[in-house]
Amino acid sequence: MIAVGERINGMFLDVKKAIKKQDAGSIADLARRQLAAGATYLDINVGTAAADQEATMRWLVETVQAAVDAPITLDSQKLPVLQAGLDAHDGKRPVMLNSCSADPDALDTYIPLAKKHDASLITLTKDKTGVPQDVDTRILHAATIVQKAVEHDYAIDKLFIDPIILPIRVDQKQPDFLLQVMQQVRLISDPPPHLMMGLSNLSQGGAERHLINRTFLVMAIAAGLDSAIVDVFDTELMNAAITAEMLMNHHIYSDSFLKAARA
Amino acid sequence: MIAVGERINGMFLDVKKAIKKQDAGSIADLARRQLAAGATYLDINVGTAAADQEATMRWLVETVQAAVDAPITLDSQKLPVLQAGLDAHDGKRPVMLNSCSADPDALDTYIPLAKKHDASLITLTKDKTGVPQDVDTRILHAATIVQKAVEHDYAIDKLFIDPIILPIRVDQKQPDFLLQVMQQVRLISDPPPHLMMGLSNLSQGGAERHLINRTFLVMAIAAGLDSAIVDVFDTELMNAAITAEMLMNHHIYSDSFLKAARA
Numbered sequence: 127m128i129a130v131g132e133r134i135n136g137m138f139l140d141v142k143k144a145i146k147k148q149d150a151g152s153i154a155d156l157a158r159r160q161l162a163a164g165a166t167y168l169d170i171n172v173g174t175a176a177a178d179q180e181a182t183m184r185w186l187v188e189t190v191q192a193a194v195d196a197p198i199t200l201d202s203q204k205l206p207v208l209q210a211g212l213d214a215h216d217g218k219r220p221v222m223l224n225s226c227s228a229d230p231d232a233l234d235t236y237i238p239l240a241k242k243h244d245a246s247l248i249t250l251t252k253d254k255t256g257v258p259q260d261v262d263t264r265i266l267h268a269a270t271i272v273q274k275a276v277e278h279d280y281a282i283d284k285l286f287i288d289p290i291i292l293p294i295r296v297d298q299k300q301p302d303f304l305l306q307v308m309q310q311v312r313l314i315s316d317p318p319p320h321l322m323m324g325l326s327n328l329s330q331g332g333a334e335r336h337l338i339n340r341t342f343l344v345m346a347i348a349a350g351l352d353s354a355i356v357d358v359f360d361t362e363l364m365n366a367a368i369t370a371e372m373l374m375n376h377h378i379y380s381d382s383f384l385k386a387a388r389a
Numbered sequence: 390m391i392a393v394g395e396r397i398n399g400m401f402l403d404v405k406k407a408i409k410k411q412d413a414g415s416i417a418d419l420a421r422r423q424l425a426a427g428a429t430y431l432d433i434n435v436g437t438a439a440a441d442q443e444a445t446m447r448w449l450v451e452t453v454q455a456a457v458d459a460p461i462t463l464d465s466q467k468l469p470v471l472q473a474g475l476d477a478h479d480g481k482r483p484v485m486l487n488s489c490s491a492d493p494d495a496l497d498t499y500i501p502l503a504k505k506h507d508a509s510l511i512t513l514t515k516d517k518t519g520v521p522q523d524v525d526t527r528i529l530h531a532a533t534i535v536q537k538a539v540e541h542d543y544a545i546d547k548l549f550i551d552p553i554i555l556p557i558r559v560d561q562k563q564p565d566f567l568l569q570v571m572q573q574v575r576l577i578s579d580p581p582p583h584l585m586m587g588l589s590n591l592s593q594g595g596a597e598r599h600l601i602n603r604t605f606l607v608m609a610i611a612a613g614l615d616s617a618i619v620d621v622f623d624t625e626l627m628n629a630a631i632t633a634e635m636l637m638n639h640h641i642y643s644d645s646f647l648k649a650a651r652a
Contacts, residue, residue, distance in 0.1 A: 294635075294636070294642050295642065298635075298638045298641070298642050299638055301636040301637070301638075302611075302636075302637055302638060305611060332642075332644055333644035333645070333646075334632070334644075334646070334647060337628060337629075337632050337647075338632055338636070341607050341629055341632040341633050341636060342636055344604050344607045344608060345607060345608060345611040345633065345636065348565075348568060348608040348611060348612070349611070365600060366600075366604055369597070369600050369601055369604040370604055370608065372557075372561075373557070373564040373565075373601070373604060373605055373608065374564070374565055375561045375562055375564075375565060378561070379557050379558065379561050379595075381595055381596035381597075382596070383596075383597070384597060384600075
């Protein structure tokens, strides 16, 4: 699984403080510890910590790049903030943009931008009318996304489709719907786009968050999910993901499969 | 999930000893503790503990029935041992037979026997030629089983199809195959037969058994599994099963969904 470490996000109090104090050491530490815990990419999101989000994105990207060699995910709903992150990107590591909607206008802006910077792109199955609550509309959005990628000659293996998991408190039918969407999206093209999920949203505001998150992650991996934005410090979650991928025959079983996957 | 508690089995050393000493107290204790841990049915298997398997089955059934009101599963590959268990069955609780192969001759024997005793029946997707390693042959066996049930006018909701999970050490492609089989078996009839799994076999002889078992159980529940023979004393496993069923919307989410499901 491509595990995008979620912790460098200004919504977390420690990161918010580090941004305010321009405390590079704390950010570097979070970057290193997430990599040690199994992160493939490091998500960078300024959150609501700073008045100048673009400058903050630049500072975070530079700080992370100075600390580690890892791939980064630039995470903002604002295009200028993503652009600021791309400007600061050193070009020496893979970069991913998080995220773009399935509106044709948005896709016509974001896909060429991603292509120009050789960046991967997370695309959400929603449009101006909002997040669909059903299976079919999500599939239609996914089809629009893939079609736009083809139009722009954008490599499908750089495309990450996120079908948007809603909190279990909001609608309990959604997890099953998401699994159906994932299974169908894997059939949309050959090779298929990646499937991405912002996992923690599932258990937002509820109890037993770790248990719920890792249980659904296992189901999603069986349905074809190959990447997720997660709390990589949750060891049980990471073990569940490794075990799920081993059971799906994505890496070889041995008695030390957990250790081997982490190596 | 219909959780069949696996512990009253002469293959376990404590049960073997209890059988040899005719120690009813230990068996009664195992029965009570499994029920408290969430078992729906109690599996009863004489194992290799006794020379007279029929007498041992009778004694175990009588001992369990004297201790608890719970449904029981009579588990033996030998028809006379199952018959002995049925003779001892008090008729006051649901009873299940474990198990029958998909050989037409076997089905023509076991299905009428189950029907006569108003018993449920676990049927394995294997025949005289052995356990199939692929998806399609398992589906063919499942179709034969359902067809025989219809022929004998046996209620489909008493039929449990077990697609036979093989140890991950033996063939790493099998877990994914099993999930495909389960999804397809759910479509064989309306209502569909139950899907059963002897879960512990998956991790036989390997490391990280609990992690592997509960991870696959979650995947299987998403694929339609509704019953399994399990170690109900494995609290993490039971929590994973409850959470998986909640995520599939089989019971209602609340912050105390774990406690509610156990109540």
